[in-house]
Amino acid sequence: QKEVEQDPGPLSVPEGAIVSLNCTYSNSAFQYFMWYRQYSRKGPELLMYTYSSGNKEDGRFTAQVDKSSKYISLFIRDSQPSDSATYLCAMGAGTSTDTGRRALTFGSGTRLQVQP
Amino acid sequence: KAGVTQTPRYLIKTRGQQVTLSCSPISGHRSVSWYQQTPGQGLQFLFEYFSETQRNKGNFPGRFSGRQFSNSRSEMNVSTLELGDSALYLCASSLVRKNTEAFFGQGTRLTVV
Numbered sequence: 001q002k003e004v005e006q007d008p009g010p011l012s013v014p015e016g017a018i019v020s021l022n023c024t025y026s027n028s029a030f031q032y033f034m035w036y037r038q039y040s041r042k043g044p045e046l047l048m049y050t051y052s053s054g055n056k057e058d059g060r061f062t063a064q065v066d067k068s069s070k071y072i073s074l075f076i077r078d079s080q081p082s083d084s085a086t087y088l089c090a091m092g093a094g095t096s097t098d099t100g101r102r103a104l105t106f107g108s109g110t111r112l113q114v115q116p
Numbered sequence: 117k118a119g120v121t122q123t124p125r126y127l128i129k130t131r132g133q134q135v136t137l138s139c140s141p142i143s144g145h146r147s148v149s150w151y152q153q154t155p156g157q158g159l160q161f162l163f164e165y166f167s168e169t170q171r172n173k174g175n176f177p178g179r180f181s182g183r184q185f186s187n188s189r190s191e192m193n194v195s196t197l198e199l200g201d202s203a204l205y206l207c208a209s210s211l212v213r214k215n216t217e218a219f220f221g222q223g224t225r226l227t228v229v
Contacts, residue, residue, distance in 0.1 A: 034217065043120075043206055043220040044159075088159065090218075103149065103172050104208075104218060106159040 003027050006089055006107030015116050019076040023089035023107045026070065030091040030105070033065055035074045038086045038109070047087075048074065079114045086111045118143065120209050120221035128227045134195040137224045141188050141209030147171075148190040149218065150182060153204040162205075165190050166212060197228045 006023045013019055021035075032051045036044035048063040050056045050072075056063045064073040072091075076083055089107040121140040129135050141148050150162040161174040165184035182192040188209075194201055204225050208218040 036220070041225075043122075043222040046217055046219055049217045090159075103161040103164060103174065104151075104159075105161070106151075108158045 001026065002108075003105050004089065004091060004107045007110055008108050010111040010113055012113045012115060013079055015079060015081060015114055017079050017114075019079050019083070019112060019114075021074040021076075021087050021089075021110050021112070023072050023091075024070055025072075025091055025105075027091075027093070027105070028070070029093040032092050033063070033072050034090040034092075034104070035061075035063055036088040036090060037083075038088060040085075044088055079112075081114045081116045084112055084114050120207055120219055122205075122207050122221035122224050124224060125222065126225050126227075128229060129197050131197055131199060131228055133197050134193060135197060135226060136191055136193045137205055137207075137226075139190045139192075139207030139209075139221060141190070141207075142219055144211065145209035145219075146188050146212045147210040148184060148188065149208045149210070150190070150192050151206045151208065151220075152176070153206055153223070154202075159206070162192065194226075199228050202226060202228045 004025045035048040038044045050063045050065050053065050053067045060077045062075040086109040088109045090104040092104050123138045147166045149164040151159050153159045164172040168184045179195045184190045204223045206223045207221045210216050210218045
C-alpha cells in the first residue's frame with residue numbers, strides 16, 4: 001500500500017464548478033501538507049501549504065486537513081479552463097532540527113479538465 | 117525574485133553514458149532536493165543537500181549521486197545510464213527551517229536511447 005493515495009482521474013467538470021481533490025495517507029509522521037499544480041511539461045507549482053488541521057483559504061483555493069482521519073482536500077471554486085492541469089498532493093514528516101528530513105512524499109496526481 | 121533554475125531543459129543520452137544536471141535554488145534557500153518523475157512511479161525523492169552535505173537519500177541505486185556547492189547550487193550525476201532513467205528530473209529549494217515549503221524548477225527532461 002502506498003503511503004499517499006490519490007485518485008488519478010481524469011476529473012472533468014464544467015467551467016464555474018466547484019472542484020474537490022483529495023488525498024489519504026497512512027503515515028502519522030506527516031505533519032505538513034502541500035498542493036501543487038503541474039501543467040504538461042512543466043515543473044510543479046506550489047499552490048497551498050498547510051501545517052495544522054483545519055482550513056486555509058487563498059483566493060479560489062481552499063486546503064483542508066484532517067489529521068485524525070489522515071485526509072486532505074483541495075477545493076477550487078469557480079473553476080476555469082486555465083485550471084486544467086494535474087494536481088499533486090505532497091506531505092512531509094515533521095522534524096525537530098533544522099537539518100532534519102525535508103523529503104516529500106507525493107500522491108500520484110489527479111488530472112483535472114475544466115470544460116469551457 | 118528569481119525561481120529555481122534548472123539546466124539544461126532537455127537532454128538525450130545513450131545507454132551507458134553519464135549525465136550531469138544543474139540546479140540553482142532561489143536566493144537565500146540553502147536546502148536543495150532532487151526528485152525523479154516518471155509516468156509509472158510519479159514523483160520520487162532522490163536526495164537532499166544542505167551546507168554541501170547530503171542530508172537524506174531516497175531509494176535509488178548508487179549510480180545516482182549529487183553534490184552542493186558553497187553558493188547552494190547543486191548538481192546531480194547519473195552514471196551508466198539505463199533506458200529506465202528516462203524521466204523528468206526536478207530540483208526543489210527550501211529555506212533551512214523545519215517544515216517549510218518546497219519550490220520546484222521546471223525540470224530537466226532526460227531521454228536515454
